[in-house]
Amino acid sequence: MTFRKVSHVLFDMDGLILNTEDLYMVGFQDVASRYGKVFTFELKTKIMGQQSKEFAGTIINELDLPLTVEEFLAETRAIFEKSFPDCKILPGVEKLIRHLHENNIGIGLATSSSKESYELKAVHHQELFDLFPYKTWGSSDPDVKRGKPFPDIFFVAANKFPEKPSPDQCLVFEDSVNGVKAARAAGMQVVMVPDPRLDRSLTTEATLVLDSVEDFKPELFGLPPYK
Structure with a gap:
């Protein structure tokens, strides 16, 4: 070739x-778990590379979460502020x-x-x-x-x-x-x-x-x- x-x-x-993809997986599952949902690897594959508001909207729609994009990003931001530096x-x-x-x-x-x-x-x-x-x-x-x-x-x-x-x-x-x-x-x-x-x-x-x-x-x- x-x-x-x-x-x-x-x-x-x-x-x-x-x-950081592993950290995203944990953080998104943390939020999803609060609503009895599962953040799957398939869904992760779908959102990888999207901008913040894009992937937030995709996750909310796919998992039917009772959150706005802004609320979802605020919840995950609080998680990632602790995990990303590691x-x-x-x-x-x-x-x-x-x-x-x-x-x-x-x-x-x-x-x-x-x-x-x-x-x-x-x-x-x-x-x-x-x-x-x-x-x-x-x-x-x-x-x-x-x-x-x-x-x-x-x-x-x-x-x-x-x-x-x-x-x-x-x-x-x-x-x-x-x-x-x-x-x-x-x-x-x-x-x-x-x-x-x-x-x-x-x-x-x-x-x-x-x-x-x-x-x-x-x-x-x-x-x-x-x-």
Whole structure:
């Protein structure tokens, strides 16, 4: 299999850089349990990559919760303010980000999270996130009109690079089905590192599917190889 050479790399955050998807699962189930409902992995798969108000509305509708979007977000925010600062960096990620940074490859963050949520998650990982000169927070950036699976966030994130790379010069790292669809809709190649529980039939749109970022070989996409 051959891949196009790229010059810039965009990273999703939740479930790709950080293990926050597990924390979302626990937090959403905490709220659902109060109303005798179950937050399933299937529902989690459906909302991954959506903006805050989008996923809140989806969960409320799917579980028939007696809450407004604002009430749901307020309840979960109180939970996540306690859990997000404890999140961990996933295997292979720090090595790759530092490698690209040291080799002057343009890197950007393209997360559907809000800036406030990002700050909770990044509080103990600031040195790593400081390596990203350009960050796009989908739930806070007015230029990102629609969440994933729409391509808006990747167009906005790529446009922040001074070089203004074309979509075919950008490689995206994602863990979610919606994120992969968004990247492909933007005309970008995408490396998917899905949750082990995800049905692999849902990963077919990805350019490359890996079990871990540790397995990534930069030279496949014309990037400097690890030494």
